[in-house]
Amino acid sequence: xxxxxxxxxxxxxxxxxxxxxxxxxxxxxxxxxxxxxxxxxxxxxxxxxxxxxxxxxxxxxxxxxxxxxxxxxxxxxxxxxxxxxxxxxxxxxxxxxxxxxxxxxxxxxxxxxxxxxxxxxxxxxxxxxxxxxxxxxxxxxxxxxxxxxxx
Amino acid sequence: xxxxxxxxxxxxxxxxxxxxxxxxxxxxxxxxxxxxxxxxxxxxxxxxxxxxxxxxxxxxxxxxxxxxxxxxxxxxxxxxxx
Numbered sequence: 456x457x458x459x460x461x462x463x464x465x466x467x468x469x470x471x472x473x474x475x476x477x478x479x480x481x482x483x484x485x486x487x488x489x490x491x492x493x494x495x496x497x498x499x500x501x502x503x504x505x506x507x508x509x510x511x512x513x514x515x516x517x518x519x520x521x522x523x524x525x526x527x528x529x530x531x532x533x534x535x536x537x538x539x540x541x542x543x544x545x546x547x548x549x550x551x552x553x554x555x556x557x558x559x560x561x562x563x564x565x566x567x568x569x570x571x572x573x574x575x576x577x578x579x580x581x582x583x584x585x586x587x588x589x590x591x592x593x594x595x596x597x598x599x600x601x602x603x604x605x606x
Numbered sequence: 607x608x609x610x611x612x613x614x615x616x617x618x619x620x621x622x623x624x625x626x627x628x629x630x631x632x633x634x635x636x637x638x639x640x641x642x643x644x645x646x647x648x649x650x651x652x653x654x655x656x657x658x659x660x661x662x663x664x665x666x667x668x669x670x671x672x673x674x675x676x677x678x679x680x681x682x683x684x685x686x687x688x
Binding site for chain 2: 485486489490492493497506509510512513516517519520523526529530533534536537538540541544545547548549551552555589592593595596597600605606
């Protein structure tokens with residue numbers, strides 16, 4: 456996969472760094488792009504309300520102690536609230552993953568060769584570039600989610 | 607909604623395999639909502655299965671604490687003054 460801009464950044468701007476550090480930088484960049492895009496695309500206020508609603512109905516259902524015919528409406532309301540929450544974040548989450556897939560494919564072409572093991576210890580799967588990439592991206596995304604208060 | 611469901615079913619029925627990515631990044635929120643849905647299903651299942659037991663325990667508890675008074679309260683509802 457050819458990506459002149461990504462190649463340029465990788466060689467010119469990050470060229471002085473070791474592979475592991477470069478992968479970490481790309482992972483942080485991916486998480487910033489993905490989370491920013493998600494925040495921009497998703498209806499955050501509606502999502503927050505839907506999440507609260509899903510939590511509240513689930514709590515009501517778990518504490519329900521009344522007659523049996525009161526259970527089905529509660530279950531229905533609880534499932535609908537959970538599905539509504541999931542439905543609201545499905546589209547934006549998938550769309551905001553597209554740039555990450557593009558960078559992921561490019562990185563696999565650049566760093567995915569056996570000659571470019573990022574770690575010098577552990578089993579072969581552990582030495583692959585996507586292990587540190589995933590760990591750093593997960594940590595960065597969780598931090599961004601908390602700092603930007605993304606729902 | 608029906609059209610949407612039909613589209614989803616037919617798409618999954620026709621396509622032998624699909625490449626997709628949900629992971630660190632914005633996928634976290636989707637994973638979070640999916641966990642919420644699974645949790646709701648578990649709570650619903652638990653509510654249905656445990657309801658007879660909880661009801662029985664509640665009745666027993668009520669009977670042990672003030673079982674004698676319950677019929678009296680019912681009588682007051684039947685009385686002409688109420």
